[in-house]
Amino acid sequence: MPAGTLYRGREGMWSWVAHRVTGVLIFFFLFVHVLDTALVRVSPEAYDDVVSTYKTPIVALLEYGLVAAILFHALNGLRVIAVDFWSKGPRYQKQMLWTVVGIWVVLMVGALYPVLGHAVRELFGS
Amino acid sequence: MSDTTLTKSDGTSGVGPVEGAPVYDVDNPAPYIEAPRKRTSKTPRSTRGNFEMAAWLFMRLSGVVLVVLVIGHLLIQLVLDGGVSKVGFAFVAGRWASPFWQGWDLLMLWLAMLHGANGLRTVINDYAERPQTRMWLKGLLYAATVFTVLLGTLVIFTFDPNIR
């Protein structure tokens, strides 16, 4: 690590990096998502055409990644809020991060079938 | 190193030979360095503006609300009733027939866009160091944010299920 850096590594820094990267990703997604939804003002066909491309296996995988980013950002955001407002927050920031990661893993396993199920059926037949 | 404050009571310099002779003296005074945060004619009357604090608080308050709105949205769109396979114009029409879901989506749009835009403002402030770069990136960010919020709001309010 270079001398005099503010970056300290470990749970604190890497959770911040992940929070920042996911936040920026979600923002760019949201921009595109408002544009695609605006197609309902063009015509039902224009909207359904675009949404039908979202039902392909590759986009399903991207969607799973998006869900991963949002769930991490949301859970870790609550952790950041706890660190800032709960008097014992800073002391338990590490434990809270591993709690966040644990809940995140459980939710991601739970999202496997709903988000990727249709893609698997399409790829390998039902 | 180069100040002359280490003066002993007998008037001789307290800076020993190891440090070297002082560079500045009476005829060659050290440049005057202003105290940090010194008030100048350009300093606003109050330097305790609270915009950044409000922005900080907004990130946390909007975050809490967004957890409910966004997770609910993901559940409805991607998990319940067959996931994304069911989504189409008819599905949108069904949901926006209800003022409740219109309100939900409107609040989610505004909070997420303002939260995300303020977050990106922080990121730009952190990494873009040249004033010109900062100005252009933030200008682009604000323009895209206003455009997206207005477009989304318009679409929610003017949605027409019988468009043809």
Ligand code: HEM
């Ligand atoms: C789902 C609920 C969400 C929660 C609980 C949440 C929470 C937070 C919190 C507490 C911060 C401040 C972090 C800090 O000051 O260090 C933050 C930053 C940020 N959020 Fe969110 N957020 C959520 C959703 C979103 C969404 C939907 C977007 C995108 C549109 C987003 C984009 C960002 C960005 C870009 C940052 C700045 C990251 C940084 O400065 O490193 N967040 N979030």
